[in-house]
Amino acid sequence: MDTSADTAQSHLELESVSHWYGDVCAVRSVSLSVRPGSFFTLLGPSGCGKTTLLRLVSGFLNPGAGSIRIGGVDQAGIPADRRRVGMVFQDYALFPHMTVAANIAYGLKMHRVPREERADRVHAVMQRLDIEDLKQRYPHELSGGQQQRVAVGRAVVLEPLLLLMDEPLSNLDAKLRVRIRTELKELQQRLGITTVYVTHDQEEALSLSDDIAVLDRGRLQQQSDPVTIYEKPVNPFVAGFVGSANMLHLTGQDGERRLCMYRPEWLYVAPTGAEADDPKTEIRTGTVTAREYFGPTLRYRVSLTDDAPPVYVDAPSRPRTGQRDTFSPGDEVALYIPTDGGWEIPDRG
Structure with a gap:
């Protein structure tokens, strides 16, 4: 199956x-645009409207406006x-x-596609997804990643303009979720199909997406690439979410x-008493009240x-040569704040 011609013109636009x-x-009055061939994620907490948006795009719901x-x-x-949209469910x-x-x-x-054409298209999709050797298996005989590829195959065999x-x-354990999301990104790039993905998982969105739309209470808060979303949020909600x-x-x-x-x-935290080498660094004194271990970082x-x-600071769990060992709750520390290294955002209370 060749979707290159369709992919060249496929995109999604929502207006108000x-x-x-x-x-x-x-x-509420959401406007956004999805680039052709991109992996686009709708990100937000439960109840923010992301699944409703997906259902509006798919045609399962009709917009009240826009x-x-x-x-x-x-x-x-x-x-x-009748919409050229493929859907992969939770x-x-x-x-x-x-x-x-x-x-x-x-x-x-x-769709009453003739049997011979049907067989050819199914074969082409299974080849492309590398699941030809699974064609006679049943779902319960497949791994999570294999099931995902079959679900994607069922959606893309109809040659949609969009994959939703x-x-x-969301139902996978943490380790399997990381592995399968890597496979999913590779699969989407191989197919070249414009994909709209819904998740509440921030790490998932940042790692998979070409562009992200952050939603809260039905409103679009920010749409941009992952680096901009993470490093230059437009408001405190996006920053914290x-x-x-x-x-x-x-x-x-x-x-x-x-x-x-x-x-x-x-x-950065360091023992108290040191002075900042950089005039653009502000030092504040504080006390460590908790420490969490995450493997490579504390x-x-x-x-x-x-x-x-309270301020949260990440540091290597195994300090480099010449650096102080880790701090413990109760230790007094100097908090180094690079005054030109943060991101200024509007103060909305």
Whole structure:
């Protein structure tokens, strides 16, 4: 199966899309654009509207306001079974009584594709996904990664313009989830199909995505690439949701107080008494109140003496030569804050 021609023109655009469940507005005036061939993630906490958006794009729901265009075509009035959209559900939803080949062929059969063409397309998809040797197996005989490939195969055999994925890794254990998400990214790149992915897992979104849209309470908070989302969040919600964020008020050279975000790995703790070599580094004294071990890193919770919220600092769990060994709860430390190394964001309370 060759999707290169379709992929070249496929993309998704939402303009001022809203949706209500009764009196509750689940999606509020969301506008976003998905680049052709990209891996695009809708990220947010439970109830933020990300799955509702996916269902609106798929045609399972109709927007109460706004427009949705796929490949430049307005989807108003086009039912789900007529949209060129493939769907991979959270639990993959494979038919347990059907073989791999029969599962992949199911949609083609429902669309009354002739048997010979059906067989050719199923064979081409299984070749591309490297699952030809699994064609006579049943879902219960497959690993999690194999089931995922079959679910993707069933979706892409219909040659959709968009592939939609609704938290497909959420039911897997942590180690398997990391391995399968790597396989998923490689698979998406191999197929070259525009993919819209839903998750609440920040690490998953950052590692998989070309672009991310962060949602909260039905509103789009920020859309950008993973590095920008992580390092340059537009507001305190995005800063806190996509990773640990220290919000510090600093005084600039102009005397103005600014709210700046620092990720734990952007800060440094050292024994008290040292002076900063860099004039752009501010030093505050604090006390270590907790220490968490994460294998390669330690995370310190440092309480400052000025009644500010605690600050979290990441450090190597095995310090390099010449550096002090780790600190323990109760130790007094100097917190080094590079004043030009944080990210200033609007203070919204």
